[in-house]
Amino acid sequence: xxxxxxxxxxxxxxxxxxxxxxxxxxxxxxxxxxxxxxxxxxxxxxxxxxxxxxxxxxxxxxxxxxxxxxxxxxxxxxxxxxxxxxxxx
Amino acid sequence: xxxxxxxxxxxxxxxxxxxxxxxxxxxxxxxxxxxxxxxxxxxxxxxxxxxxxxxxxxxxxxxxxxxxxxxxxxxxxxxxxxxxxxxxxxxxxxxxxxxxxxxxxxxxxxxxxxxxxxxxxxxxxxxxxxxxxxxxxxxxxxxxxxxxxxxxxxxxx
Numbered sequence: 001x002x003x004x005x006x007x008x009x010x011x012x013x014x015x016x017x018x019x020x021x022x023x024x025x026x027x028x029x030x031x032x033x034x035x036x037x038x039x040x041x042x043x044x045x046x047x048x049x050x051x052x053x054x055x056x057x058x059x060x061x062x063x064x065x066x067x068x069x070x071x072x073x074x075x076x077x078x079x080x081x082x083x084x085x086x087x088x089x
Numbered sequence: 090x091x092x093x094x095x096x097x098x099x100x101x102x103x104x105x106x107x108x109x110x111x112x113x114x115x116x117x118x119x120x121x122x123x124x125x126x127x128x129x130x131x132x133x134x135x136x137x138x139x140x141x142x143x144x145x146x147x148x149x150x151x152x153x154x155x156x157x158x159x160x161x162x163x164x165x166x167x168x169x170x171x172x173x174x175x176x177x178x179x180x181x182x183x184x185x186x187x188x189x190x191x192x193x194x195x196x197x198x199x200x201x202x203x204x205x206x207x208x209x210x211x212x213x214x215x216x217x218x219x220x221x222x223x224x225x226x227x228x229x230x231x232x233x234x235x236x237x238x239x240x241x242x243x244x245x246x
Contacts, residue, residue, distance in 0.1 A: 008233050011241040012214065020245035024218045033218035033243075034228055040212045047183075048242035056238045060208030060230055061135030062185055068241065076239070084237045 005084045012036055014043055014050070055083060125150040125193050127201035135206040136177055144173040144189060144203050151195035161188040167205070181207055 013021065015036040024033055036042045046054060051069035053076060054062060063083050066076050128147045136142050148154040158169045165182045169175045175189050185207040193199040213227040230238070 006236045008236050008238040009241070010228070010233075010238065011243045013217075014242075014244045017245045018217075021217055023245065024220065027220040029218060030220045030222070031218070032216040032221045032223045032228055034214035035217045036214060040214060042210075042212045042214065043242065045210045045212065046240070046242075048240075050242055050244050052242050054209070054240045054242070056209060056230065056233070056240070057135055057206070058235055058237060059135035059206075060234055061206030062209055063206075063237070066239075080237065080239055 005081060007080050007084050010034060012042055012048065015041065055080065057083070057086075125196035125199040127156060127191050127193050127199050129189070129191050129201040129203035131203060133204045133206065135208065138177055138181060138207060139179050140177050142175045142177070142205060144169070144175055144191070146173060146191035146201060148193050148195070148199075150199075151193060153193075153195040155194045156191040156201075157194060157197075159190050159192070161190055161202075175203075175205060177205065177207065181210060185209060 010032045012034045013036060015038055018035050021033070021035065034042075042048065048054065051067070053066040053068050055064045055066065057063040064079060066079055068076060126149050130145050130147065131142075134142055144158075146156040146158075148156060156173075158171055158173055160166050160169050160175070162182075165178045165180060166187045167175060167177045167182075169189050173191070177187075187205045187207075189203045189205060191201050191203075209230055211229055211231055213229045216223045216226055216228050218224055230240075
């Protein structure tokens with residue numbers, strides 16, 4: 001049996017969109033949904049673009065940016081698995 | 090019809106270019122072709138700001154295996170010695186990736202590059218998803234060191 005890949009998936013909501021978080025009450029999603037705030041401005045600090053997925057390596061370095069708007073779940077999954085399989089840098 | 094004229098014109102240019110190239114070859118004595126390659130190891134490393142990283146260059150195809158090191162870009166990108174010792178800047182360059190290049194002294198067009206990557210800026214944000222195991226806690230990228238992590242930039246609106 002293959003070991004479960006060590007990949008963590010999170011979301012960061014835009015600071016100005018906090019009022020739209022009601023959909024989370026439905027309990028459909030289980031990934032951490034982080035609410036950005038003006039004091040942190042992670043979207044700005046990380047140059048985040050809506051629907052992009054920034055992938056970090058095990059040391060916190062930016063390994064890739066996946067354009068999920070034009071991509072697919074399968075494409076993202078393949079990229080994550082390939083990065084995870086690279087092992088330690 | 091226009092397409093056909095365009096196509097024949099294009100072939101005319103190709104023929105002319107080949108003719109010129111052939112002429113050049115005849116009028117000059119051929120120079121030795123150097124098949125020099127340079128590779129840098131490690132080819133990719135993530136290091137902390139202010140840290141140093143020893144890089145090595147491997148040259149093939151030339152008897153002179155020395156290289157000249159350089160950091161690509163100006164400003165806050167760090168420095169590299171001619172022994173391949175890279176020193177990172179103290180503040181984060183943006184984008185947080187720096188290319189360090191070794192170019193062969195025997196064939197300067199032959200280059201190899203090593204990428205130096207810096208951890209993304211830290212933060213602490215609250216997990217507001219009641220369905221998440223970390224609901225209500227502050228989360229930082231530091232919590233996920235040791236794992237590959239994917240950060241989706243969503244917009245609930």
